[in-house]
Amino acid sequence: MYEKREVTARVEKQESLTEDVRELILETELADDAMPGQFVNLFCGDGARLLPRPISVCDTFMGRMKLVYRVVGAGTAELAALRPGDTVRMVGNLGNGYDPRTAFGKNVLVVGGGLGIPPMYYLSRLLHALGMRGGAEAPASLTMVLGYRDQASTFLHRAFTGFGKVVFASDDGTIGYRGTVLDAIRAEEISCDVIYACGPLPMLRGLASFAEEQRETEKDIKCYVSLEERMACGIGTCLGCVVKTKHEDAHSRVRNARICTEGPVFDSAEIAW
Amino acid sequence: MADPGMKVTIAGVTLKNPVMSASGTFGNGQEYAGFFDLSGLGAVVTKGVSSVPWEGNPTPRIAETPSGMLNAIGLQNPGIDVFIERELPFLAELRKKGTRVIVNVCGHSVEEYLSVIEKLRDQPVDLLEINVSCPNVKEGAIAFGQDPKMLESVTRACKEKAAQPVVMKLTPNVTDIRTLAQAAEAGGADAISLINTLTGMKIDVERRRFLLANRTGGLSGPAIHPVAVRMVYEAAHTVRIPVIGMGGVASGTDALEMMLAGASAVAVGTATFHEPCAMIRIRDEIRDYLVRHGIADITELIGAVA
Numbered sequence: 001m002y003e004k005r006e007v008t009a010r011v012e013k014q015e016s017l018t019e020d021v022r023e024l025i026l027e028t029e030l031a032d033d034a035m036p037g038q039f040v041n042l043f044c045g046d047g048a049r050l051l052p053r054p055i056s057v058c059d060t061f062m063g064r065m066k067l068v069y070r071v072v073g074a075g076t077a078e079l080a081a082l083r084p085g086d087t088v089r090m091v092g093n094l095g096n097g098y099d100p101r102t103a104f105g106k107n108v109l110v111v112g113g114g115l116g117i118p119p120m121y122y123l124s125r126l127l128h129a130l131g132m133r134g135g136a137e138a139p140a141s142l143t144m145v146l147g148y149r150d151q152a153s154t155f156l157h158r159a160f161t162g163f164g165k166v167v168f169a170s171d172d173g174t175i176g177y178r179g180t181v182l183d184a185i186r187a188e189e190i191s192c193d194v195i196y197a198c199g200p201l202p203m204l205r206g207l208a209s210f211a212e213e214q215r216e217t218e219k220d221i222k223c224y225v226s227l228e229e230r231m232a233c234g235i236g237t238c239l240g241c242v243v244k245t246k247h248e249d250a251h252s253r254v255r256n257a258r259i260c261t262e263g264p265v266f267d268s269a270e271i272a273w
Numbered sequence: 274m275a276d277p278g279m280k281v282t283i284a285g286v287t288l289k290n291p292v293m294s295a296s297g298t299f300g301n302g303q304e305y306a307g308f309f310d311l312s313g314l315g316a317v318v319t320k321g322v323s324s325v326p327w328e329g330n331p332t333p334r335i336a337e338t339p340s341g342m343l344n345a346i347g348l349q350n351p352g353i354d355v356f357i358e359r360e361l362p363f364l365a366e367l368r369k370k371g372t373r374v375i376v377n378v379c380g381h382s383v384e385e386y387l388s389v390i391e392k393l394r395d396q397p398v399d400l401l402e403i404n405v406s407c408p409n410v411k412e413g414a415i416a417f418g419q420d421p422k423m424l425e426s427v428t429r430a431c432k433e434k435a436a437q438p439v440v441m442k443l444t445p446n447v448t449d450i451r452t453l454a455q456a457a458e459a460g461g462a463d464a465i466s467l468i469n470t471l472t473g474m475k476i477d478v479e480r481r482r483f484l485l486a487n488r489t490g491g492l493s494g495p496a497i498h499p500v501a502v503r504m505v506y507e508a509a510h511t512v513r514i515p516v517i518g519m520g521g522v523a524s525g526t527d528a529l530e531m532m533l534a535g536a537s538a539v540a541v542g543t544a545t546f547h548e549p550c551a552m553i554r555i556r557d558e559i560r561d562y563l564v565r566h567g568i569a570d571i572t573e574l575i576g577a578v579a
Contacts, residue, residue: 003307006549043547047523048340050494050547075337091549230335232342232546237300237320239349240335252351254328 002033004094004235011086012064017155021115022080023058024067026088031060035097036123037198037226037265040067041234042079043089049075051232052091054260056198058118058156059125068118068156094234095264098123098196098224100130100137108139109192111181111207113147113199119226120144120198121156128163143167143190147181147199150174182206193219195268198226208268223268229259236261244272277563278570279556281315281538283515284438284463286399288315288538289371291571292528292556295519295542296321296377296402296442297346301360302367308549313556316373317364318540319356321404323379324388326352330409331486336475341494341521342543343473345409345487348379353389357396365397373399375440379407383417383427387434394436401437403427406444406469408491418444418469421456428460438463440517445497445504446472454508454516466517466540467508468501494543495521502534509535509576523551525558535576 009028017023030040034057041052053075059066071080082088108127112120124144131138142164148154151174160166168176169184177184181203197207204225211223231241242249242256247270249257255272257263279290293316299305302317311317329349336343350356356376364374376398380386390401405418405427417427424441431439441457443450445468457465470491475484501520509516518536522528523544531539544551563571 006308047495047547049337050340050342050543051335051337052546089548230333232335232344233298233304235304235549237304238298238335238344238546239320239329239346240332240344242329242332242334242349252326252328252349253355254326254349254351256328256349 002093004091006089006091008087008089009065011082011084011088013084014080014082017068018153020071021155022069022071024069024079024082026065026067027063028065028090029063030090030092031063031065034060034065034093036126037097037119038093038095039264040065040090040092041094044075044078046078049078052234053079054094054228054231054234056119056226057093057122059122070115091234094260096262098265100126102194102222102224103127103130103139104137106139106193107141107191108143109185109190109195110142110144111195111197111199111203112144113181113203114149116197116199116203116226117146117156120196121159123196124160124163143192145169145181145184145190147203148175180206182210185210193221195221195223197223204268205273208271208273211268224265225268225271226264227259227266228264231260234260245270246272277560277568278572279560281572281575283517283537284400284440286373286438288373290315290556291532291538291559292552293375293517293538293540294318294545294552295540296404298542298545301356301364303360303363305545305549309553311367312370312372313553314372315538316375316399317367318375318402319360319364319377320350321348321377321379321407322350322353322356322389323348324353324385326350326355333484333486336484336490338473338475338492338494339496341492341496342546343475343485343490343492344470345485345490347409347487348407353392357392361396368397368399375400375402377402377404377442379404379410381410383430386427386431390431390434398437400440401431401435402440402442402466403431404442404469406442408444408446408470408472408489409487415444415446418453419447421452424453425456425460428457428462432461440464440466442469443467443508444469445500445520450504451507451511454512458512458514462514464515464517465508465512466519468497468504468520471497471500493521495523497521498527502530505531505536506534510579522555523547525555525562528555528559529562529574532571532574533576533578537575
């Protein structure tokens with residue numbers, strides 16, 4: 001287990017993927033041990049913006065970390081203004097991440113919706129690599145379903161090609177199925193043993209009930225979802241980012257687990273939706 | 274010149290330096306142990322501990338504001354029994370290195386405060402900080418801290434039960450902080466700490482909704498620092514017991530301002546969220562100031578601006 005730590009990262013480059021989505025490549029030692037599903041906390045240079053911006057890890061390679069985020073306010077606008085050579089203070093790697101062992105030998109379905117897609121890229125890449133290596137740890141199959149608003153808002157959609165079967169869904173049908181990722185999953189009759197998902201809450205809730213239905217009818221499928229919530233510390237002290245769970249949480253024993261520490265990835269059957 | 278003296282004393286308890294964590298922003302310390310050596314702190318003040326586990330408020334519990342933040346956690350915590358069994362051993366080890374342990378006690382009723390205080394009687398704890406000032410809990414807490422008569426009687430009850438010196442943590446959400454400081458002193462408090470957060474509200478204009486599920490929350494961070502300095506000044510010049518100053522301290526200068534206003538020690542809260550090692554930097558900035566100004570001992574500065 002690597003220690004969480006504060007580092008100063010150097011910006012290698014930054015580009016626009018869509019009107020409001022940016023890809024930031026940072027040179028940082030945090031790249032060495034970041035796991036898919038984990039996140040980092042980036043601090044703004046403007047001291048008036050006190051709280052860090054939590055951003056999930058989209059990829060790591062050769063001491064670099066790729067972050068893909070949406071510009072939603074003044075804080076992320078400041079991040080979007082970072083240029084090559086600039087530095088940014090950050091804390092990582094935070095949260096539990098997806099446990100690859102739950103994919104060993106399984107038919108895997110990876111689902112990403114909107115800004116939930118970046119961490120699923122990293123996960124899919126690692127699962128694909130695990131598959132290429134073969135043996136007992138290789139997933140039996142890998143299918144990815146990605147949901148976007150429309151064709152104009154797509155990003156990273158080509159990056160998944162080569163990892164396995166990729167299915168798209170969009171609100172207006174301009175890319176892939178018209179409808180939700182769940183509509184696409186049903187239309188394609190995708191069969192799986194384990195689902196990994198990150199995206200908007202209604203999507204995650206839908207996938208959790210989908211998994212629940214499957215469990216009732218035929219098979220024991222697992223569904224792991226990555227949640228988000230407004231947070232302050234990111235390391236488990238402030239108890240800002242909790243989610244209601246079905247069983248006692250590890251910290252306060254009141255069924256309020258910390259998304260930053262016990263999560264962000266949870267077994268969907270553990271969440272009190 | 275020799276190293277300047279950094280020790281301060283609160284209710285007979287000597288701290289190696291005046292910097293401590295503010296309750297609720299530092300967990301019980303363990304999470305930050307990977308970021309810096311906690312024995313560099315004068316004291317660790319724990320997250321509020323109640324007699325039984327508390328669930329806290331619904332989410333969202335956090336909102337950022339200019340130079341500050343609102344929180345409405347609602348004192349979620351596992352309760353005193355789990356605290357003693359799981360959290361206190363770590364703090365006891367830290368205590369052996371000379372960092373003092375201050376347990377923040379919360380309750381919905383006097384009985385609940387007393388039940389926590391009773392269980393801490395034989396524990397390795399240096400001071401008790403009684404939270405009569407949380408704005409995010411409906412019963413108890415702030416209600417005890419806004420009425421001088423009530424505050425005096427809660428203080429007296431806590432004092433009678435406590436084995437350790439008692440620090441009453443005051444709320445700034447009152448008309449005159451001096452009256453409350455006097456009430457705590459009259460009840461027998463060994464010290465007071467202030468300020469807890471200022472009650473605030475933030476509305477998401479686009480969605481036309483409250484940002485916090487609790488609607489209101491406690492404002493903290495540099496935005497409240499001048500208010501805190503003013504209140505520390507007023508309180509320190511009204512009572513004879515020591516004052517622990519807090520509220521938006523983010524630098525050595527901020528901490529020194531508190532001390533010049535009359536604080537004997539300073540707690541750092543929200544700054545830690547912005548910079549995990551903020552307290553150590555603040556301690557070092559205080560020491561640098563003393564060296565730069567040729568001040569032999571930090572206690573010379575307490576209340577020096579009058």
